[in-house]
Amino acid sequence: MDDKKILLIVEDDLGLQKQLKWSFADYQTVVAGNRTEAITALRRFTPDVVTLDLGLPPDAANASEGLATLKEILALAPSTKIIVVTGNDDRDHAINAVALGAYDFYQKPIDTDVLGLIVRRAFQLAELQKDYTKLQQLTAEPLDGIIASSKKMQDVIRMVEKVAPTTATTLLLGESGTGKEVFAKAIHGLSSRAEHPFVAVNCAAIPENLLESELFGYEKGAFTGASQQTKGKIEYAHKGTFMLDEIGDLPFPLQAKLLRFLQERVVERIGGRQAIPVDVRIICATHQNLQNLIEEGKFRSDLYYRISEITLNIPALRERGSDSLTIATALLKRYNEMNNRQVRGFTEEAAKAIQSYPWPGNIRELENKIKRAVIMTDGVYISFDDLELPAAENEEEAMPFNLKTVREIAETDAIRKALALSNNNVSNAAKLLGISRPTLYSFFDKYNIQVNE
Ligand SMILES: Nc1ncnc2c1ncn2[C@@H]1O[C@H](COP(=O)(O)OP(=O)(O)OP(=O)(O)O)[C@@H](O)[C@H]1O
Ligand SMILES: [Mg+2]
The missing domain is CATH 1.10.10 (Arc Repressor Mutant, subunit A)
Structure with missing residues (x-):
């Protein structure tokens, strides 16, 4: 079998047909002289790249046969890279064609060297896009809401699958935006508690004086304003999973109370005397270094040992290899659907940048960039500029591939x-x-x- 790359040349001028065929000897060329032949060839050979003469002779019913051919090819095979070739005087048509989804345009007279360069780049891009489609298929979401293809993340996912069915108190460590909450929910979802509530409290988001009543609840009259008996969030999670997010921010006095709960598994509402048994699985998370907090006297080491029966380290996005591109591609699809847009992918430059940018804000930052780019781009592909990535500030800190x-x-x-x-x-x-x-x-x-x- 001939495994050369297939190039479809749509051109009605016999002389040009010959010239192009000859100069693209590195590819397997297929030539079509009109729209019908072009579509037949497209169906038969599924070329990645097509050069299309925009000035095909007008059909009786159709003034612009070239544009009609372009639309038909893209409707049938949207990922085809079409390079439109135009006469000197139809630059407007050419721009129109690019707006309709053509990959690029080139003006006659034909300089085969330059056209060759454009064709080669189109093949490269097609190749890259096929790679990520493959990756995407390979990585159908292994856990709800978690997209991952890298070895590192596969290891974390395997651990999640092992830990989920147990009742072990689990500590999730990872930078901001790495997916700690998604993982906590995944653990809950894979456990036998999945039918019961998942309740999360963020210690950093609730003022210190309210946190205790939020966690443990209070009896009527326990303090001014306690007009009725109120259950705490831990109680609400009965039979389910309770996530204590940003545990590094849990005030010292409450650490003792939480420790008591972890040892005895009963809560006492503020102002109450009754010990209420609660059956919950506890997951804690933080982006902080708890060892440092212990050394600084801000975190109890006995609590640390209690909550870290199992510790999962969630790697930063920049340590996950090609995951950034896989996740970006999935997000692109999601935001296309949400915003009714038809952005097809990323330019080569944008794809490289996504892989090499260090993503200090991790997946949350990636989400924001892609969401914005999908809405703002004027192109068929998201370009490097659409991503609005900040320039690398510190050369020393930059990745080898900045x-x-x-x-x-x-x-x-x-x-x-x-x-x-x-x-x-x-x-x-x-x-x-x-x-x-x-x-x-x-x-x-x-x-x-x-x-x-
Ligand atoms: N592997 C993943 N695939 C797809 N989306 C993800 C993945 N991991 C995280 N996300 C998404 O990224 C965003 C941030 O995740 P999450 O809130 O779980 O991070 P976090 O570690 O809790 O961050 P923070 O420390 O800022 O609270 C969420 O919108 C989440 O859905
Ligand atoms: Mg979080």
Whole structure:
């Protein structure tokens, strides 16, 4: 079998057909002279990339046969990269075509070197997009709400599956936005308590003087304003799971009371004398370093040992390899549906940036960026600019693959390609790159590129 990449050339001019076929000898080329032939070839060969002559002769019923062909191809195979080729005078059509979903456009007369470059990039992008579709299928959500493909996360998920059916008090550690709450819910959902309540209290969000009554409840008349008997959140979670979020912020006096609850499994409402037995599974979470808090005398070590029967460390997003892109792709789908948008994916540059950005705010930050980009983008693909990522501030802290490196690699790559295409002629290379000769020379200095003209 021929496993060359398939390029469909839609062109009615016989001379051009021949020229293109000849210059794209690296691919398996298929030629179509009109819309019907093009659609037949599309169905038969499913090419990743198509060059489409926008100036196909008008059909009786259809003034713009080229645009009609474009729409039909995209309707049938939306991920096809279509490069429209236009005459000199229909730039407007070309722009229209890109708005309709064409990958790029190119104006005649045909320079096969330049067109070749565009075609090659289109194939690369198609390849990348296939990779993430594959990844996405591979990683159908293993736990409700949790998307993960990296080895690290698979290990965490395996632990969750082991821990969930037990009653062990579990401590979830992880930076802000890594998914501690999602994991707590997943543990609850996989346990025999799933039918009973999941109740969470965030210690950092409730003022210290209210936290005790929030957790343990109070009897009527226990304090001014206690007009009726009120159950605490722990009691509400009876038979279910109780999550104590941001446990590092639990005030010291309450730590003792919580410890007593963990040992005796009974709550006493404020102002009450009755010990009420409560059957709950406890999950605690924090982004803080509890060992440090213990050393500073802010956290009781005996409580720490009680709550950490099992500890799960949830890795930061930047430690999860390709997960960032997998999650981004899933989020894109979600926000497309929510906002009735049809954004198809990410440009190559955007995809690289998602993988290399350190995501200090983890998945919550990624969610915000993708949500915004889906709503704001004018394109078919989310571009690097749409993501509005902050520039890397601190070089030392930056990842080996920071944005600057990505840019440098992209720039040196483009310069080398342009030089190769113009046989090391600096003026022509500068033209290909759309910059002036002196600017190109300054890049040679910057990247230490030697040119033998
Ligand atoms: N693996 C994942 N796949 C998809 N979405 C995720 C994943 N992990 C987290 N999220 C989403 O990211 C957001 C943040 O998660 P969550 O609130 O659980 O984080 P957290 O660790 O509790 O953060 P914080 O410390 O700020 O409270 C949520 O909207 C959650 O649905
Ligand atoms: Mg949280």
